[in-house]
Amino acid sequence: MAEKKKDFVDEINKALAKSEGFTLKDLLFSYQGTPYPVTVCSAETFQALENLEARRDDLVLVSYPKCGVNWLIQILSDLIFTTTQSKHVSAELPFIECGDPDKYQRMKQIPSPRILATHLNYDCLPKSILKNKAKILVLFRNPKDAAVSFFHFHNSAPSIPSYSSWDEFFSEFMNGKVSWGSYFDHAVTWNKHIEDENIMVIIYEDLKENLTCSVKQIAEFFGFSLTPEQIRSVANRATFQAVKDKAEETHGAVGSILFRKGVVGDWKNLFTEAQNQEMDDKFKVCLGGTKLGA
Template identity: 50%
Template sequence: MTANKKYVEYLDKTLDDCAKLAPEEKLLMYKGVLYPAVFCKLETFEALETFEARVDDIILAGYPKTGTNWLENILRGLETMAGKYTEEEKTKRMAIKDELALPPRLEFGDPDKFKRMMKLPSRRIIVTHLPPYSLPKSIFKSKAKILVLIRNPKDTLVSYFHFCNKMPSFPNSTWDAYFTDFMNGKVGWGSYFDHVTEWDKYIDDENIMAISYEELKENPHLGLEKIAKFLGFLLNEEEIQSVAENYSFKTMKQKSTETHGAFGNILFRKGSVGDWKSLFSESQNQAMDRRFQECLAGSKLGAKIMYEIYCKI
């Protein structure tokens, strides 16, 4: 788990920039969806279609606070292990990434980043919070492998609430107000339910695989085996176990200041399953149960969430 200096500098500068914004300046709207203005720019969204995907790209797509930072690092660990790079090769690859100074999400940063991304060595690991209809068409045309990460909506909501109240790029909110905004899709990256519903339409594509936060937490070794097989990584049991241990949530949280600067303390909180029980009222439980039933029950991704196990008292 190696720190990217330019990445940490970018995150630290972003935190400083956030603190200078008035509450009404913190969010921007693009095509009816809210985004944090300090990370996302209208001109970057407009230039997004210029991104050229490669057939060997790995695209990780997940709604905010579903575990994308954790799984991104796991993927980098698996890719490095499978690549069998020498120390010299690892240093060279890291130097290229550091020099290009790429923001951590496809939709973050300046529009020129898509030109810089062309210089990244394969296999590129590209992370986004966007639903499929907002992604560049080249991702689907290239037949790049797409890993869709999902998490149960109750824990996602609670994690997002705590994150937004710690992260100065979002306006602060009370729990009840945030619950209402989340249920109405009036949060960064829009509706959780729309996001999962849209990805469900693609889930039978042979180049797309879904995995849940909960299964990665409960049996990381098995989860990593599934991912490695999907991505064509030839790894033995010992190598997979090494990645599982070195990139556990606990390990990443301990090293978060080194890898993510001051942002690390905001990004990695509990990483637990079932934390929603600490905040949900009975009426909120019932409202979420109804919404899940209306939007996701009966879908393949809805079944993978295992709502009856993870979202019932």
Template identity: 50%
Template sequence: MSSETVQAKMQSRMARAQEMREEEKIFRYKGVLYPTIMSPLENLKAMEDLEAREDDVMLVAYPKCGFNWTVGVLRKIIDASTGEKRDSKMPPVIEFFDPGMQQRLSQVPSPRFLGTHMHPDNIPPSFIAKKTKMLVIFRNPKDTAVSFYHFSTKNPVLPTPESWDKFYTEFMSGDVPWGSYFDHAVAWEKRMDDPNVMIVTYEELKEDLCKGVRQISQFFSFDLSEEQVQAIAQDSTFDAMKETSKDSHGPLSNVFFRKGVVGDWKNHFSEAQSEAMDAEFEKHLAGTKIGAQMKYELYCK
């Protein structure tokens, strides 16, 4: 799908969103909120029967944990490894695919690049049965909340937050699209030792992108030279991705790629909010492997 077609689809959805009441922009399915325009009920129902392949490249992330950035990194890895440059600019989020698009996935040559924001328990069961490898991206919860807030204020397909304070309360209770951040993290903690799951943090990629590219390519068995690793990392800095997103996302590039920094939460959280988040992290993730990997003390204190 060309970038022009993708942009036209996005603009059509934005126009539709402008005509909707705020409460119509989300709906609840199996206890979790989803965006009506991007992931309508028929998409979610059809997705339950989606047939995975063993060699699918699956990227998973809770919203605003670095998904779009990692999409760009993975596309470069796949292109360099296969020697083929695929033209698809469509974000590979399976819950955004209508039933017809999901059916047409069976005609896409391997390796298919797919992605999702779904809770691991709600990912189509065939991905577990086929032992499809899944790369999972997490980001510290404070920066995730702030990024999600700004994304919601700029993206008309999502309800516009009344204020940061109101959004923070909804984020903490899990009343945001795709549900609770902490529910997602706790569920992935249970799969930390699964050889078909690799968890990487946004902060790790920011610290050493070359190392991240090496680890990701090895996990998916993509053979890259060190020269290719260096080139991919150089072309995949956040600023470089934001620049190229002007072609793929058009006027929406600033919606999907905002700051890309670590620690922006300090400009938004009150002391009480920070302490409440600390307590929530302690309650759900203290002493866990995924909690240790997030380096909460370093990035959230």
């Protein structure tokens, strides 16, 4: 178990080390029109991703970057442990689109239920996930806080190239020229499917406001049977602060950067009035009048 955790942290450190000396321009490559980081993604891996053999009992977690999916992974891992007493630690990077093309063969060895995380748009998911009707939990976060968190991640993570200013990052974010592309394109593709029976949407701000209630919803959606006491215990261990306190153990040196602040409303420290208005307008155009927009 400790060996697998070490391998996982090694994989994260390897990905970070690959960024050494990169400029922002060199960091991204385009695949089917969307920019991805060359440090963890490749065209070969995307081509091989179609060979991923999803299982019906896979637990699929989706979010745009910096919207809290690493937090969800910790919660789900605890739910699995609480109900099965088996600690699932995989040496693979948890995001299905990240890693080498051979990872999908190795993933066959991971016991069920597997956690499959992704930042991909709905239309880019491997077909087997949809065909097998695996349950998909989609996490959304206020795009303003997501953007600020993304900016700080870029400018705090060792070896990842930094943006010269918040204004530069904001412009790239709004134009979808950051890793994994546009927040709004991502939201629009998933918004079309939020009524699908195997999909549940959860909001980051709700996780922050009432974690116990959210953990209960997540457990019920994925079919975990827990007592109210167990739900409370998982929620207590899964507060953002508790996860952050263990981040170095779970994610190595990058842990404190992945789990930085986790607060709601941090965007107010960076956004200008004009930027605030620009994002409000874009949100209305893309999601106004939809269930997700509400």
